[in-house]
């Protein structure tokens with residue numbers, strides 16, 4: 076059985092469906108701090124034949140975690156649970172260190188007690204910091220610029236230390252670039268609380284009339300059209316990457332840290348234009364000043380994942396736009 080922490084969140088829910096469809100039995104642990112209980116029903120609906128259990132618990136609740144490990148024969152962990160808002164992490168660093176790092180330590184302790192030695196971890200491209208060169212390769216210097224990014228880097232180091240102490244302990248750190256899109260059924264997708272932080276949920280909510288105008292942060296970056304450039308990756312490709320990473324841990328005697336991106340960058344205006352073309356009308360937007368701490372452009376060198384894991388992103392921008400729009404139109408208020 077696979078323990079999926081944070082499995083009711085955006086990336087976790089898509090990955091649970093992919094894992095269940097690949098034949099894995101799942102136990103999801105989530106404290107619902109950034110997700111809704113109804114996600115579970117949607118996951119089960121998309122993988123009706125699978126065993127998918129759920130425990131409402133916080134990773135830092137050691138007694139609850141112990142009872143999950145005691146009650147299930149867990150073979151590996153896929154670890155999504157964490158807080159992820161860069162701006163909030165600047166305001167509340169203790170919360171981020173406690174939740175992300177503290178939660179991971181409690182998880183690793185439980186794994187150790189129960190002899191579980193395989194973990195796939197959700198890391199992030201934010202561990203790189205200001206680019207010395209692009210695309211980022213995995214050996215690029217690691218200088219995250221926010222408390223959030225530093226918690227991700229410290230967890231990567233923690234996993235390396237743990238595997239140093241126990242040669243049988245193996246991990247994959249997956250450094251995600253910018254996941255967008257939704258499941259093609261329109262049943263699961265990204266449902267941020269309040270005003271979205273990220274481009275895509277903002278864009279789809281403007282297009283549906285829920286928000287008035289998209290704010291584009293900065294049009295004076297040294298990029299072809301002046302707006303920020305990111306490596307957007309379809310959440311379905313990302314989910315498939317986790318199935319591949321888990322198989323890698325089962326089959327190979329080593330740990331790995333790999334970028335999960337498409338390998339190319341798209342500007343905010345390219346994304347807005349593609350999305351408007353797809354829905355057949357303009358989406359109102361305005362330029363506002365740059366956001367503190369934002370990097371002009373970054374994208375992944377995705378060749379390590381292709382070479383070592385045999386994984387590459389297959390879906391393009393039109394798929395991302397179409398699936399995100401289907402999710403938005405079928406669920407105008409997100410998960411009810």
Ligand SMILES: NC(=O)c1ccc[n+]([C@@H]2O[C@H](COP(=O)([O-])OP(=O)(O)OC[C@H]3O[C@@H](n4cnc5c(N)ncnc54)[C@H](O)[C@@H]3O)[C@@H](O)[C@H]2O)c1
Pocket residue numbers: 080081082083084085086087104105106107108109110132133134135154155156157158159174178197198199200251252253254
């Ligand atoms: N979405 C992105 O752009 C992105 C990019 C890079 C990395 N990541 C990382 O991927 C992971 C998943 O991201 P997401 O976009 O799905 O986020 P999300 O907020 O949708 O999902 C995270 C889930 O973890 C749960 N959770 C948080 N803290 C918990 C705790 N202490 N105990 C139990 N459950 C807890 C939340 O309720 C939520 O369901 C996160 O670790 C995030 O840092 C996300």
